[in-house]
Amino acid sequence: MTGQPLPGFRDFFPEDHSTLRSLFSAWREASRRSGFVEFEGPELEALELYTEKSGEEIIGQLYHFKDKGDREVALRPELTPTLARMVAARHRNYRKPIKWFSIPRLFRYERPQRGRHREHYQWNCDIVGEKGAAADAELIATLCLGLSLLGLGPKDVVVKVSDRGWWDLFLADQGVKEEKRAEVLRILDKLEGAPTEEWKKKLGALAEPIGNALDSKIALSEGLEQVRQAVGALGYADWCEVDLRIVRGLAYYTGIVFEVHDRAGKLRAVAGGGRYDHLLKKLGGEDLPATGFGMGDAVLSELLTEKKFLRAESTPPAIFVVAESAERNLALQIAGNLRRNGEAVDYDPGSGKWVKQLELAEARGARWALLVGREAAQGKLLVKELATRKQGEIAFRKSADGAISLEPGVGDWAKVVAS
RNA sequence: GCGGCCGUAGUUCAGUUGGUAGAACUCCAGAUUGUGGUUCUGGCUGUCGCGGGUUCGAAUCCCGUCGGUCGCCCCA
Structure with a gap:
């Protein structure tokens, strides 16, 4: 049988494409109503744009090759480096905070599985140049608006909010050295439920204090409190929960981080994001605070299909x-x-x-x-x-x-x- | 990178203890050249994912491979 797409790549026949378009419409509309302006960058970037940030080991997950000019290039796995490049190039032309969004098609060379292909579309919203947690709240609100335009509500999804800054202080307090903190957070990211023997095995002496910290609801950091207030005022209090276990896998997050999950907890994260204040500088740009999120079409479509909220955007002739x-x-x-x-x-x-x-x-x-x-x-x-x-x-x-x-x-x- | 399941007409699938392929729908063409969701008739397409093996003979058994799918690893 011929005419199959490459592994992990999808054909969008008109009927599929019309449902994809309805996602894009909701994303664009939520962005527009929330004051974000659209931008786009190249699908293909220099390989080093990605290795600079994440090290050589990321190469294994990239779709990369040599072009005819003998350049090492990669299909973009994420938009942030491109955004960083573009912001660095012209940020003086824009009044801060910069509120940009994009719907890039992203690529990864990975084993395809449920909710995960080698290519997907991702709604990205970023705010650059504002370090206050109100910016994080703004993103969460925009995200919720987008989901609500697709018919989803707090009964279907939950935004779990956490604070990497809080963890930094806490772990420092526990005597964990800076270079070991990321590792502890990664372990934490995997663990579920209450402290168990498994926790002890992996976290050692930290298992108990961490368990206690997760239990106490009064441990709200200043940032989380600000987010709670602003998100509440914007009308999305019932969408959000503080869940300190959300730490995000990536090392570059610095403050508020969040993920959207289906309430049933059956699927992968629908969206994720957070603050990455030092990343732009690290990528060779200006030292600007930034925060943003990404929402992929794959898991979202699954959720919408499950809820029967998927609508086709058909355009028949009149x-x-x-x-x-x-x-x-x-x-x-x-x-x-x-x-x-x-x-x-x-x-x-x-x-x-x-x-x-x-x-x-x-x-x-x-x-x-x-x-x-x-x-x-x-x-x-x-x-x-x-x-x-x-x-x-x-x-x-x-x-x-x-x-x-x-x-x-x-x-x-x-x-x-x-x- | 590892493991489970799967791979038959355009699509969804059937194919019985191995005997060289079927249904439904779709599509195309017709039912005295101007009225469509019903009905009827006719027609098209498959190297049964690919390669090898066992056998007189394989879609059916075995091995490999490619692809799909689900999970693990990992992560967006």
Whole structure:
């Protein structure tokens, strides 16, 4: 069997693509309403843009190769390095805070599995140049708005918020050296539930103090408190929970971090993000505080499918022109005119019979069929509403310049058909 | 990188203890060349994922490989 996509890559047939578009619409709308502006960068970047940040070991997970100019290049696995590059190049042209969003297609060379392919689309929102936790709250609110536009609510998902800064202080207090803290957090990221023997094995003496810290609800850091207030005021208090165990795998996060999970806890994280205040400088740019999140299409689609919230964004033609073969030329003229006037118009380009043309009109999902037949000799056309099977008569007139006007116009066809 | 399950027409699948392939739907063409969601008729397509092995003979058994899927590792 030929014609399969490469492993981990997906074909989007029109019906699949329309559901993808409905995700994009929600993402764009939430971004727009929240004051983010869209940007885009190259899909292909220099390999070193990624190894600089994460070291050589990331190469194994990258889709990389040598181009014809002998450059080591990689398909972008994430957008942040590109964002950092672009911000570094022109951030003086933009008043802070910078609020940018993008919907990049990202790539990873990894084993495909549920909710995870070698390619996916990811909604990214970032705020650069604002170090206060209010910026983190703003991102969380934008994220929630996006999810709500897709029909999801606090009953379906939960935003788990944590604070890496708090962990830094806590671990320092426990005498954990700076270079060992990331490792402890990584272990923590894997553990679930209450302290167990497994905790002790992996965390040693830290198991008990960490367990106690997780239990106490009063341990809210200043940052978490600010986020709680701002997110509450923005209207998303019931979407969020403090969960200190969320620490995110990546080493570069510095402050507030968060993840979105389905309430049932069956799927991978739907979205994740947090503050990365030193990353831009590390990538060779300006020392600007930054925070952001990413939400992939794969897990989100699974969740929406499960909830039956997935909607297709279909765009059928409004009008399908059906023509008798003798009137074909006139039909084309009418179609062209309607299109220039802003209508979505389709017709059967083959030499289809009357019946076939009507069938195609139906299959295309058009609302109206405009029948161009023998009545045309008297300056008349028939308009048919396909769903109701009702039809009426309208008139057309050709002017000297070739323009064709219909009487009544498309907006009033419903009346013609009803009478 | 490791393990479980799977791989048959465009699609969803059936194929009985191994005897060289079927259904439904879709699509295309028709049912006295102007009215479509029903009905009827006819038609198209498969190297049964690929390669090798066992056998007189394999879609069916064995091995390998590629791909899919689920999980582990890892992470966005």
